Amino acid sequence: MNQEQALHLLQYGTTPVSNLLFDYYACIGLNEKEMMMLLHIYRFIEDHHPFPTPGELSERMAITDDECSSLLRTLINNGFLDMHKNEDDNQVMYETFSLEPLFRRIVEAFYRPAEDLRTEAEGEGELYQLFEQEFARPLSPMEYETISVWMDQDKYSADLIKAALHESVLSGKLNLRYIDRILFEWYKNGIRTKQEAKAHSDRFRKSTSSAGKASKEKLPDYPNINWLDEP
Known part of the structure; x- marks a missing residue:
């Protein structure tokens, strides 16, 4: 790898993730596959794409579209992920994911x-x-x-x-x-x-x-x- 390639990699960017997520995800009942799914959603949100499809998520994970859909339903049902309906200035409806339930449970875990x-x-x-x-x-x-x-x-x-x-x-x-x-x-x-x-x-x-x-x-x-x- 030459210096130009190394510089390009450094400019690709990073996604900051709190260590609390790594320290407490197992304590609140998440397994590794579920946690990786949430991290990918977090990355999409950071990239201003707050509602990635199962297909988009499966491209970055070693699971199928159907498995992604099932995993998303599980995360929502178990209270780790929210899905909100929103309306823009032109009254066009759109949906977004929210990781607030995950963060709230991580904070609660920190104090228990x-x-x-x-x-x-x-x-x-x-x-x-x-x-x-x-x-x-x-x-x-x-x-x-x-x-x-x-x-x-x-x-x-x-x-x-x-x-x-x-x-x-x-x-x-x-x-x-x-x-x-x-x-x-x-x-x-x-x-x-x-x-x-x-x-x-x-x-x-x-x-x-x-x-x-x-x-x-x-x-x-x-x-x-x-x-x-x-x-």
Whole structure:
């Protein structure tokens, strides 16, 4: 390489990236492929191209267009990436990516013990996988968002959500609307742990069995939420 070529390389530019991203991405539940995708998006944004397509991203990564699309959906669903709709001066709509969710979670990670964050991230990932296993299909973006709201806004623990999923399986009503009502009923009854949920469910099944309400052909509905079947 001659001096002219070396000078050209130096003038190609650099993309400044905070060391916090490298230090904490694993703690917040990102794997290497997801992190590389976010870094490429960051690079595009720095180059004034805030909405790269899956095709443009795949040209810089060792994955296909379809894999890029799937990875983008995962990052958005899991709260690492935002997609905004905007309008220019001519009222033409356009979309942009935002890495603000990623940066916010990195900053939160900086002020929390790494082991706590890693355990929490692993628990969330396991929870999504469990739902997909029981549903026998990938979750939709809306379903991802619903489960995220249960954890982030309603403050239901992952263990309690798993217990509610188990109840819905036993009742033969495998949908998030039914699970949401189970969680709400538990909350009204002061149930906060999976142990309390199990004891509550056991008492209900025992009472319905002794009253002769149990059916051999169909599992009983969950208490107080039979109206969920109504349109």
